[in-house]
Amino acid sequence: MGRRVSLFVTCIVDELYPNVGVAMADVLERLGYEIDFPPAQTCCGQPAFNSGYRDEARTVARHFLNVFRDAECIVVPSGSCTSMITHHFQELFEKEPEWLELTRKVETRIWEFTKFLIEVAKVEDVGARLERVATFHDSCHALRTLGIKEGPRRLLSKVRGLELRELDPPEECCGFGGTFSVKMPEISGAMGRTKVDAIVRTGADLVIGLDASCLMQIQGSLSRAGHSISTMHIAEVLASR
Amino acid sequence: MARDYILHKVRTALGRSAGQAPEEVPPARIAIPEIDFESRVRTFFSRIEELAGKTYRAESPEDARDYVARVTGGRSAVASNAPILAECGITGLAGVRYGFHGEPELREACSTAEFGITGADYALADTGSLVMLSSADEARMVSLLPPVHIAIVGKVRLLTGLDELFTVLPDPASQTSSMVVITGPSRTADIEQFLIRGVHGPGEIHVVLI
Amino acid sequence: MPAFPLVQIEETLSNDYLQNAVYTSTGRLIVKRKDLVSGAVLPEYQELRDQANRIKRHTIENLDYYLEQLESKVVERGGKVLWCRDGGEVVDFLVKLAAEKNTNLIVKSKSMVTEEFGMNERLAQHGLEPVETDLGEFIIQLAHEKPYHIVLPALHMTRYQVADLFTEKLGVEREEVIEKQTKIARAVLRQKFLHAGIGITGANFLVAESGAAVMATNEGNGRFTSTAPKVHVVIAGIEKLVPRAKDLATFLKLLARSATGQPLTVYTSFLSGPRRPNEIDGPEEFYLVLLDNGRTKLLADREKRQSLYCIRCGSCLNHCPVYRKIGGHNYPWVYSGPIGSIITPQYQGVMQSPWLPFASSLCGACAEVCPVKIEIPKLLLLLRSEVNKAKEKEHKNWLEHLIFRGWAWLMRHPKLFELGGMMGSAVLTAPESGGLIRNVLPFFRVGPLKAWIKERDLPPLPEKSFRQLWRERERTEKH
Numbered sequence: 001m002g003r004r005v006s007l008f009v010t011c012i013v014d015e016l017y018p019n020v021g022v023a024m025a026d027v028l029e030r031l032g033y034e035i036d037f038p039p040a041q042t043c044c045g046q047p048a049f050n051s052g053y054r055d056e057a058r059t060v061a062r063h064f065l066n067v068f069r070d071a072e073c074i075v076v077p078s079g080s081c082t083s084m085i086t087h088h089f090q091e092l093f094e095k096e097p098e099w100l101e102l103t104r105k106v107e108t109r110i111w112e113f114t115k116f117l118i119e120v121a122k123v124e125d126v127g128a129r130l131e132r133v134a135t136f137h138d139s140c141h142a143l144r145t146l147g148i149k150e151g152p153r154r155l156l157s158k159v160r161g162l163e164l165r166e167l168d169p170p171e172e173c174c175g176f177g178g179t180f181s182v183k184m185p186e187i188s189g190a191m192g193r194t195k196v197d198a199i200v201r202t203g204a205d206l207v208i209g210l211d212a213s214c215l216m217q218i219q220g221s222l223s224r225a226g227h228s229i230s231t232m233h234i235a236e237v238l239a240s241r
Numbered sequence: 242m243a244r245d246y247i248l249h250k251v252r253t254a255l256g257r258s259a260g261q262a263p264e265e266v267p268p269a270r271i272a273i274p275e276i277d278f279e280s281r282v283r284t285f286f287s288r289i290e291e292l293a294g295k296t297y298r299a300e301s302p303e304d305a306r307d308y309v310a311r312v313t314g315g316r317s318a319v320a321s322n323a324p325i326l327a328e329c330g331i332t333g334l335a336g337v338r339y340g341f342h343g344e345p346e347l348r349e350a351c352s353t354a355e356f357g358i359t360g361a362d363y364a365l366a367d368t369g370s371l372v373m374l375s376s377a378d379e380a381r382m383v384s385l386l387p388p389v390h391i392a393i394v395g396k397v398r399l400l401t402g403l404d405e406l407f408t409v410l411p412d413p414a415s416q417t418s419s420m421v422v423i424t425g426p427s428r429t430a431d432i433e434q435f436l437i438r439g440v441h442g443p444g445e446i447h448v449v450l451i
Numbered sequence: 452m453p454a455f456p457l458v459q460i461e462e463t464l465s466n467d468y469l470q471n472a473v474y475t476s477t478g479r480l481i482v483k484r485k486d487l488v489s490g491a492v493l494p495e496y497q498e499l500r501d502q503a504n505r506i507k508r509h510t511i512e513n514l515d516y517y518l519e520q521l522e523s524k525v526v527e528r529g530g531k532v533l534w535c536r537d538g539g540e541v542v543d544f545l546v547k548l549a550a551e552k553n554t555n556l557i558v559k560s561k562s563m564v565t566e567e568f569g570m571n572e573r574l575a576q577h578g579l580e581p582v583e584t585d586l587g588e589f590i591i592q593l594a595h596e597k598p599y600h601i602v603l604p605a606l607h608m609t610r611y612q613v614a615d616l617f618t619e620k621l622g623v624e625r626e627e628v629i630e631k632q633t634k635i636a637r638a639v640l641r642q643k644f645l646h647a648g649i650g651i652t653g654a655n656f657l658v659a660e661s662g663a664a665v666m667a668t669n670e671g672n673g674r675f676t677s678t679a680p681k682v683h684v685v686i687a688g689i690e691k692l693v694p695r696a697k698d699l700a701t702f703l704k705l706l707a708r709s710a711t712g713q714p715l716t717v718y719t720s721f722l723s724g725p726r727r728p729n730e731i732d733g734p735e736e737f738y739l740v741l742l743d744n745g746r747t748k749l750l751a752d753r754e755k756r757q758s759l760y761c762i763r764c765g766s767c768l769n770h771c772p773v774y775r776k777i778g779g780h781n782y783p784w785v786y787s788g789p790i791g792s793i794i795t796p797q798y799q800g801v802m803q804s805p806w807l808p809f810a811s812s813l814c815g816a817c818a819e820v821c822p823v824k825i826e827i828p829k830l831l832l833l834l835r836s837e838v839n840k841a842k843e844k845e846h847k848n849w850l851e852h853l854i855f856r857g858w859a860w861l862m863r864h865p866k867l868f869e870l871g872g873m874m875g876s877a878v879l880t881a882p883e884s885g886g887l888i889r890n891v892l893p894f895f896r897v898g899p900l901k902a903w904i905k906e907r908d909l910p911p912l913p914e915k916s917f918r919q920l921w922r923e924r925e926r927t928e929k930h
Contacts, residue, residue, distance in 0.1 A: 009917050011862075015872050016910055018917035025921075037921050042862040048855050050813065052835030056859035063863045091829075140814035169478065173772045177812025182902035184810060186457070189906025190464050190776045191812070194474075220907030244534040247689065250747035251515045254756075263513035269697035270502040272495070288714075344732045348679075352645070368715045380731035381678045385671060403700045412696050414528060414661035414723035418733055419678075422719040427671040429633065431587035431605050432613055434476045437633045440586060441640065442671025442718065 004034045006071040010081045011043040017212045023239035024077050040067045046084040050178045058092050065102045074110040078211050079142025082112040118151040130240040131161030135204040139211035165202040176217035192221035207231045271404045281366040288369025292425030299451040302329040319350045321383045323360030351386035359384050361394045367402040375419035390443040455806040477769040483712020502701045504824040507760035517659040517692045524662025528724030530737035538568020546577045554648020560676040561585040562653025564688050566785040582643045584672035593620045599779035602765035650676035654687040660695045663723035667716040683734035690759035705822035710764040745798045760823040767817035789817035793830045801838045808834035
């Protein structure tokens, strides 16, 4: 594989958490990658897909495929957006052979950020330093659809000064779930509060995750509950020096 | 009517026609582990004990009989017609009633007995289970009604587990109307998840291996 | 169109006892299952799941063949088979049978399928006395409630509520010790077992090749119900079939581990037909009732028919973060949790509870633990599309659909997307627009924004979007 990667920052990072994108770019550049950012990118279509609007999801998915049709390698700071593309585009384009073919091609070239570092760049130590006591939240799509569990922990174990504590119970959903968070806010909020309790029990003052959407839910729940615990995307942690 | 209606709906849903052969059935997954007898016994006994069952390894038929005598202490017991029980002299113990062939008498005896003594057709080592087939030798209720169940198991019957059971007995229905795999004493956690033993079935079991 | 039960759900969410009971009980089951399927204890776990899925798929895809084989084998073993299209036909059969046998006392072992059509109430209307003998079901029958969980029907009740119930309904002295409560139930139910003319059980599996019903129970009531009364009736959905007894070596290893965190339940019964001529006890008559009750409808949907693979272990409930918050009574039908969310709309039509497929964060924990590998999140997503299409037909969804159409359009026009983002951000972050924020923000406190703010704080808005920062970065790098 060459040393060129294209960034798909995701709509939420673009609009609400741009520093995550910047951090990811910094880490990749430091590793010697040439990055480009196709400016026509917007979204993967997941919000429409999850809300039951497949035609609209297809519209947005086609736009994504067009933007990235010639990318050699795409890196994404999100498990849920990556899994939308690698696991659901197939379903969307079941009956459209040309788009299906393009999907298959793109599927093999798209990587969630930590997975890229571990499996493509083959690095664990990116030279980061962050002296905090933290816990790591496993985002559901990354964990169950993409099988991401050990990778981020290996990367974080090499961050100088970082103490990582595990959540107990592990692997529980934060309650975001996309439009679920605003369609059923009461349930989503209750799930968020359970996550907050687990975080507080670890004694950590920082929550690290690999999906900005989860972090938005977690941070919002933490501050609403009056805690001063902060959140950081793993890209930001790995970019810290 | 209902039968034809339902079958018709099933076939329409599946796009199949009456009399159409099924697709080839995938092979069953059977994996019988190679475990030597002593290890089997150890596992068997540990599993039973983990479930609060009691185990005993009898050296001889008399030894088995003496164990049972210690457990029952002469109180009322019903023994099934399993030959192994007579062979061990258990049917001769004080308080043991046996030789029932009619249901009403057996039911009456089991309703008042404190102990039900049976043999076992098979035992499963990996789960600590007894396998009982209903027959002229083994009525169902002897291991069900009395609050304590004592089973005398011949060691040749100790299998490794379910895979082996369904290999030596691929169709239990060809032998009996009822096969029960018994794994520990009756239990429930239905109220506040609090574990209670002896709900409807026996709350105490003893397994004697001979 | 029944609405989302917001009030009841909010009540459940604020009931601390219930929240704790459900979270803790399901938490315990999660841990027990995890230990029993771990690599150290059951290394073949994933293989077993694949096999179970394979066998269920094959059986469902060839269901007519296996139903006929099952029927002929049951008859060969001396039993009778009844096919019932719906609950009404089951009730009619039982009423006639009870009259024939001159009995009105019926004991019943746990069977979710009979709850589908409210069998007990309907039998009672005909003057029959069906008594639930599974302790949890016995309790909720006395309380006239729906089961709270597929496997633990009385999960939501305290010993004090049970004490109240027993005193009121059984006329016994008040007893709060759980062990003693169990003894009370045991004594009451034993009399019922020994005097009932008919015993009704469900079945976890129906073995086609053997003509047998398999029951996995813990208390012994299943054995009693199928042994003491002269007549044994098994009622099961037509999807419960497996081809061979050998297949149980796969399914039994998965069922109890997934359901209750045990390697096997205390009693696994394999029953075929009435007692044989040489047997001393057991029922004299055996009936197998094969119930459709809408299953053929599910069968007809190629994508969603995998819902019929379900072996009713309840594991998906235990792991579902939504179930663990809202509990079993907030689901519209007798099946709750993830499996309930996918089959209820299929049985009842999506418009009966259109909110149900959306009551999920799609975390996927259910699919991860399903022993037969039903793709629950995938089916939830399919149902969401179906709900929207159904709403369209009734002109109910036009605003939300319009918003998503607009959103999709915007996503194809990155420059406009950026412009929109910049404008919104400028308005909401510019210091000079302090007054504007105070005036504008409340306007946006509708819909999604309001919903978000209800439960958690908003994220701070950045001054510049990533693409702006990127352009600046590129400009800097060029110089």
